[in-house]
Amino acid sequence: xxxxxxxxxxxxxxxxxxxxxxxxxxxxxxxxxxxxxxxxxxxxxxxxxxxxxxxxxxxxxxxxxxxxxxxxxxxxxxxxxxxxxxxxxxxxxxxxxxxxxxxxxxxxxxxx
Numbered sequence: 408x409x410x411x412x413x414x415x416x417x418x419x420x421x422x423x424x425x426x427x428x429x430x431x432x433x434x435x436x437x438x439x440x441x442x443x444x445x446x447x448x449x450x451x452x453x454x455x456x457x458x459x460x461x462x463x464x465x466x467x468x469x470x471x472x473x474x475x476x477x478x479x480x481x482x483x484x485x486x487x488x489x490x491x492x493x494x495x496x497x498x499x500x501x502x503x504x505x506x507x508x509x510x511x512x513x514x515x516x517x518x519x
Contacts, residue, residue: 409488409516410495416482417508432503439501440485448484482509486516 424432440447459470482504489495492513499511 408491408495409486410492411514411516412485412487412495412499412502413481413512413514414483414485414502414504415510415512416480416504417510419508432507435501435503439498442487442498444488445498446486446488448486450483451481454480 421429439445455472457472459472461468461470487495487498489498492515495513499505499513502511505511
C-alpha cells in the first residue's frame, strides 16, 4: 500500500532549538528520507509566503498567506510504500515534526 505522509509543523521556533537539537532534527529527517520505500518530497516555505486561491463565478480571488489562522501548517510531505498502516504510522512517529509540536497525517493513496 502506498501512503502520503503530510508533515504539519507546529508553532516551534527553529531558532529556539540549540545547535545540537537542530543537527539532530536534520539527521532524523535524513534518516526518514533514506528509509527503504520512502520517496521524499520537498520542504515548503512558511505559510506566510503562501497565496490562497478561490474562484467565485468568473472571479479569481487571492489572499496572501493561509486563509485561516492555524497552529499547524503543512511544511512538507513524502510518499511511503509500506506493507500496512502500522508500518506507515511507525515511520510517521520518527518524523521530528510529530514530537516538536506538529503532527503527521498518514493518508493511503487510492488505487495502490
